[in-house]
Amino acid sequence: MGEPVLEVDDLVKFYGDFKALDHVAFKLERGSIFGYLGQNGAGKTTTIRSILGLARPNGGRIRLFGIDPFKEPLRVFDHVGYSPELPTLQGFMTAYQLLDFTARQYGLTQQSRTTRIRELLELVGLLDHRDKKIGKYSKGMVQRLAIAQALVNDPDLVIMDEPTLGLDPAATVHFRDLFQNLIKDGKTLFISSHLLDEVQRLASHVAMIHRGHIVFQGSLNDVLSAFAGGSIIDIEVMNVSPTLVAALRNLPYVREVNVQGNRLAVHLTSDTDRRGELTTFLFQQGATILSFTHRNLRLEEAYLQVLRTGGVAPAS
Template identity: 40%
Template sequence: MPTQAILVENLTKSYGKFRAVNGLSFEVQRGEVFGFLGPNGAGKTTTILSMLGIIIPDTGRVEILGMDMSRNPIGVKERIGYLPENATIYGELTAWKNLEFFANFYRMSNAEKEKRITELLKMVGLWEVRYRKAKTFSKGMKQRLLIAQTFINDPELLILDEPTSGLDPEGAHLVKRLIREAKAEGRTVFFSSHVLSEVEELSDRVGIIVKGKLKAVGTLGEIKRQFMELEGYEIKVETKEPLPEIEHSEITRVEPVGPNRAIIFARTDIREDLSKYLSEKGLTILKLDVEEPSLEDVFLRTIYGRDGE
């Protein structure tokens, strides 16, 4: 069995002269939560729709759960759950009937359908309103019903496009809980989001797409280290005694913060050299830490450049 739940190789898709996805390649491992980040128009939705076989890429290959999407789209779709960003429900149908409608697409007995629908409505907190028409639901309740629909076939892989969009804090908390539970059950979760804190909180690995190209991929720690290696290190130093003038070939600038504190910007991590230098000067080191960038720092500078403009 392949270790990847998703394998995307050299994916390209153009609309006229506009190239929405440009030579995109990445993998998502089985059992992990993968966060997919990018600004509007970056190619996130085009990538997702290509993964689902809803649109046909110009070049490239997509493999889902070991199956080639172009050769076995039905087999793939039987094993995945998909939540579009702007999904709709049938307003004239009750919550129960909405789920029953989608359950009919899968090979489930009536007893299995009843058991599954009951579990899902309770899971998303809609059991008490199961016989109400969906058109009477609030936006948050509709999103909960859509999330239940995504789980109807007990999928191995969840593909969620902006799953907390439009939800109140309680609804967003529910979605995050369900993502964690899905991982704990051994499912794979691929989700796109513009809420950086969600991606940071939930993801095992992250991919950042900009103008159709994957600019960074890896764990948050790996991406932050890649960013620091490219952008430089911000080192905070504090001593008991006043700091002397600090010089090093890797230092780009020093910003004093009082007589015994400074922020040192360097091309590489020079803490070992700094520690030796300050100790030789007879100084007591109180702090010598690298200021790790936030995901927001990485995201904004990846998209907009050094100054975030």
């Protein structure tokens, strides 16, 4: 597969006494979309800022394209694009001026700047707003422009922190297609997000961070089969009792039962259809079923399961 685009090894970061990153390690292979998942404050942004040299790690090793970004930032950042979470851009500039300024930083010639800026503005749907001051842009427009500026240098690796935050549904779909096209062009994407459905649609690989620890990393299929293996049946019953929940949990084909009001999310250990058995069991327990839905696995469940188990896959 060749050298990883990004290699993070044993990364440690303290803020005062608080350990924000605790021996974080993962790799990004070329041509993949890597979803970096975690709750607020888990360490996602700190990881990104360490990779980009904005935060100085207290320990560990980072290699971008095999190069230490702290020692040779100029060589590294020629090949990296970055779009931060809730970006704030230079409000006194127009979109065109900002992209031109960015393109100059990468040493693009006047002619290639003009062509590239037009392409990018068209790509993110801001061509008609090119001469408007960024300070007058909406949040979604700023997000679009931040993604455009991350692509100015045609980077091999694009790091995006919550890239679809603030985008309307149409723009979200548009950018999802854009990200997939970037992969077709041989780029590698690192996407940090808490929008798990979005990551599930895009990512080929994921890493999950919790309280500064990486609790899981692997392919999307791996995480789904290991932590959300099987399927889920959502059941709405008239009266949920602790006895009922305990009885369900004791069933050999049930991995976990989550209770929310009178709704039960029953995680099954395999893909085998257990609807018939479950319905019979519930009737035997005297439960009145209001609704009963079988659904496919979602990253969200896998993520919650990973957090619950600390990354140890439950036995099937």
